[in-house]
Amino acid sequence: MMTLTALALLSAPQAxxxxxxxxxxxxxxxxxxxxxxxxxxxxxxxxxxxxxxxxVEYQGDRLQITxxxxxxxxSSPETFNLLGGSxxxxxxxxxxxxxxxxxxxxxxxxxxxxxxxxxxxxxVDTGSERVRFDATLSMFGxxxxxxxxxxxxxxxxxxxxxxxxxxLGVRKTWGDHRARVGLFGILPTFGYAWDNEEWLLRADVAxxxxxxxxxxxxxxxx
Amino acid sequence: MHTFSPxxxxxxxxxxxxxxACTTIDKSPFEHLQIDEVQSGNLRFERLAITDSIxxxxxxxxxxxxxxxxxxxxxxxxxxxxxxxxxDGQVLLLEQGERWTEWNAKPxxxxxxxxxxxxxxxxHDMDQDGDLDLIVGGGFLTCQLFPWTAPCGSVFWLExxxxxxxxxxxxxxxxxxxxxxxxxxxxxxxxxEDILVVGESFRGPFGSQSHAEVRVYLAQDAPGTFAxxxxxxxxxxxxxxxAWDVDADGDMDLVSAEYFYExxxxxxxxxxxxxxxxxxxxxxxxxxxxxxxxxxxVPNAFGDGIARGFGSNHTNTEKSNPDLEASQLxxxxxxxxxxxxxxxxxxxxxFASIPDPNSHAPGVFGTGDIDGDGDVDLLLxxxxxxxxxxxxxxxxxxxxxxxxxxxxxxAGVTRIVDIxxxxxxxxxxxxxxHNVLMVYRQLDAE
Numbered sequence: 001m002m003t004l005t006a007l008a009l010l011s012a013p014q015a016x017x018x019x020x021x022x023x024x025x026x027x028x029x030x031x032x033x034x035x036x037x038x039x040x041x042x043x044x045x046x047x048x049x050x051x052x053x054x055x056v057e058y059q060g061d062r063l064q065i066t067x068x069x070x071x072x073x074x075s076s077p078e079t080f081n082l083l084g085g086s087x088x089x090x091x092x093x094x095x096x097x098x099x100x101x102x103x104x105x106x107x108x109x110x111x112x113x114x115x116x117x118x119x120x121x122x123x124v125d126t127g128s129e130r131v132r133f134d135a136t137l138s139m140f141g142x143x144x145x146x147x148x149x150x151x152x153x154x155x156x157x158x159x160x161x162x163x164x165x166x167x168l169g170v171r172k173t174w175g176d177h178r179a180r181v182g183l184f185g186i187l188p189t190f191g192y193a194w195d196n197e198e199w200l201l202r203a204d205v206a207x208x209x210x211x212x213x214x215x216x217x218x219x220x221x222x
Numbered sequence: 223m224h225t226f227s228p229x230x231x232x233x234x235x236x237x238x239x240x241x242x243a244c245t246t247i248d249k250s251p252f253e254h255l256q257i258d259e260v261q262s263g264n265l266r267f268e269r270l271a272i273t274d275s276i277x278x279x280x281x282x283x284x285x286x287x288x289x290x291x292x293x294x295x296x297x298x299x300x301x302x303x304x305x306x307x308x309x310d311g312q313v314l315l316l317e318q319g320e321r322w323t324e325w326n327a328k329p330x331x332x333x334x335x336x337x338x339x340x341x342x343x344x345x346h347d348m349d350q351d352g353d354l355d356l357i358v359g360g361g362f363l364t365c366q367l368f369p370w371t372a373p374c375g376s377v378f379w380l381e382x383x384x385x386x387x388x389x390x391x392x393x394x395x396x397x398x399x400x401x402x403x404x405x406x407x408x409x410x411x412x413x414x415e416d417i418l419v420v421g422e423s424f425r426g427p428f429g430s431q432s433h434a435e436v437r438v439y440l441a442q443d444a445p446g447t448f449a450x451x452x453x454x455x456x457x458x459x460x461x462x463x464x465a466w467d468v469d470a471d472g473d474m475d476l477v478s479a480e481y482f483y484e485x486x487x488x489x490x491x492x493x494x495x496x497x498x499x500x501x502x503x504x505x506x507x508x509x510x511x512x513x514x515x516x517x518x519x520v521p522n523a524f525g526d527g528i529a530r531g532f533g534s535n536h537t538n539t540e541k542s543n544p545d546l547e548a549s550q551l552x553x554x555x556x557x558x559x560x561x562x563x564x565x566x567x568x569x570x571x572x573f574a575s576i577p578d579p580n581s582h583a584p585g586v587f588g589t590g591d592i593d594g595d596g597d598v599d600l601l602l603x604x605x606x607x608x609x610x611x612x613x614x615x616x617x618x619x620x621x622x623x624x625x626x627x628x629x630x631x632x633a634g635v636t637r638i639v640d641i642x643x644x645x646x647x648x649x650x651x652x653x654x655x656h657n658v659l660m661v662y663r664q665l666d667a668e
Contacts, residue, residue, distance in 0.1 A: 042306075044304070044305075047247065047304065049304070049305055072305055072306070074304045074305030074306075074307075075248075075301070075302070075304050075305070075309060076305070076307070076309065076310075078305050078306055078307055078370075106306070106307070106370040108305075108306075108307040108370065108371070109307060109309065109310055109333070109336070110310050110336035110338070110395075111336065111396075112308075112336065112338060112365070112371055112372040112374050112395055112396055113307040113308075113370060113371050113372075115369070115370050115371075115372065117369075143369070145372040145396075148336075148372065148394075148395065148396050149394035149395065149396040150372040150373070150396035151373065151396055151397050151398045152373070152398055153372075155429065156429075157428075157429075158427065158428045158429035160427045160428065161369055161427075161428050161429070
């Protein structure tokens with residue numbers, strides 16, 4: 001159950017020039033605006049959930065903004081809308097560091113399945129040109145059920161609900177290629193990206209036991 | 223169920239995965255209206271599988287809803303979790319036709335009415351218009367474990383009208399507490415039946431806290447109307463309370479198993495103070511059995527005129543961090559002073575829940591004279607132990623266990639009733655995992 005819960009919290013991966021799977025990050029592998037779309041699936045114990053998504057990302061010198069929408073095709077469709085941003089307070093070749101925010105909206109079958117959650121945290125990116133370490137840690141969060149007759153619609157997220165939405169990763173870059181291993185919450189992840197500064201192709205897998213997320217996505221740097 | 227095969231993985235990883243079929247968790251291993259003959263102990267049954275439109279069944283009320291002289295079944299369906307949210311539930315009325323094998327399904331509550339996890343129900347003429355309505359408790363800890371779904375507790379009743387069933391909220395969906403089985407009981411002595419229900423909460427990883435409280439929604443002057451704010455009688459009790467005059471003082475007390483209250487009691491009763499402004503006093507029947515799911519008082523249980531309480535706890539001794547208390551079915555006999563702990567006799571402790579930490583055994587049970595010999599027998603769900611057993615009382619207080627099903631995971635309902643009115647008791651059992659309601663029509667003994 002906890003694995004499924006964690007997976008649920010992490011079920012809308014990003015695919016953009018940022019190396020992270022889900023969260024806004026100060027790490028940046030290319031600048032500008034990227035449009036992207038893709039297809040994937042959540043492999044749950046009870047079977048696969050196909051999904052489709054699209055999104056847009058802006059990366060400047062210090063500012064990163066990303067937005068996406070992901071829909072899973074279950075017995076009732078579920079949509080995750082994400083908006084995240086980061087600001088690199090420290091920005092040099094060796095270190096990038098700064099605050100991040102992530103807003104996630106879930107829309108499901110009923111008013112009770114509508115939740116908006118927000119998380120604030122810190123992000124760091126460090127290393128050499130070819131091998132770098134990135135981390136985005138959520139530290140405070142709130143939840144809001146804006147629809148229905150929810151008895152407690154607004155609340156502070158519990159530690160697990162906040163902390164599990166964090167990412168760690170080590171990535172290696174060679175030419176147009178990039179590979180990354182990391183942790184996506186409690187899920188070990190592996191990702192590969194081909195990025196020629198105009199086009200981006202990316203594959204990500206996050207898996208634990210019989211539950212996995214798999215994504216293939218394409219992006220276009222405008 | 224799908225298995226995680228490389229072939230499947232390749233199919234899903236392709237961009238065409240949008241077209242991959244979704245899960246088959248709403249399927250049943252049984253054919254709709256499949257009939258098999260089964261033997262259990264000395265009894266023979268014709269077993270009818272009802273699977274059409276049955277997805278995730280758990281509770282049922284049995285009554286003659288359509289007033290045609292035949293018993294019908296209102297079955298609550300949770301649906302199946304196949305995504306990141308808790309599905310909306312349904313209540314399906316199965317109207318019995320002229321033969322016991324003929325059942326006409328009619329939705330009383332649809333998924334478009336957004337009630338999650340409809341639980342136990344009670345058939346009752348709520349609005350006193352001469353027909354049976356249905357009051358239902360809703361919600362469960364599942365909603366507290368899925369962060370994208372809000373807590374989903376609710377209480378509602380479904381009014382039978384000439385053309386339709388109309389839903390009336392008592393507690394609108396979204397309550398922090400969940401509710402399992404409302405009772406109708408005149409709590410304040412105004413000769414109107416009030417709605418009594420236990421609200422519970424689970425101590426979960428997302429901030430929910432362990433709690434249980436007994437709520438009453440007082441009946442108002444107009445039939446079918448109830449107070450919008452609850453009166454809390456006391457803290458404690460569990461999902462399936464029973465009104466019973468434990469101390470024989472002429473008013474109804476409440477007995478129950480406890481699971482979520484976490485005050486180290488397994489079975490308790492609340493003493494009716496007899497006055498509106500006094501507290502209901504809590505008495506512990508047993509505190510040695512661990513968390514428990516059901517307690518039911520049965521009059522003359524052993525044929526000696528004494529009412530006894532049967533109790534099933536709800537533990538898992540097989541998981542990686544096992545519960546200390548054995549999973550067991552027991553009977554409890556009150557002493558001269560029922561406020562003191564009752565004598566316990568274990569009937570059966572041969573249960574092994576699957577190791578999943580979310581599974582526990584045994585489950586709910588029903589009581590009745592299954593074999594027609596004039597005494598009380600029991601029908602029990604193993605719940606996390608995928609077995610269904612019935613217990614034949616062979617001598618006063620002596621029970622022989624019989625296996626009815628050995629692969630029937632998360633069984634529910636467990637009702638003993640003469641469904642075809644032929645004079646022999648029949649059995650009704652559901653399996654959440656198998657998406658089936660089984661009707662066991664008893665045949666002549668060999």
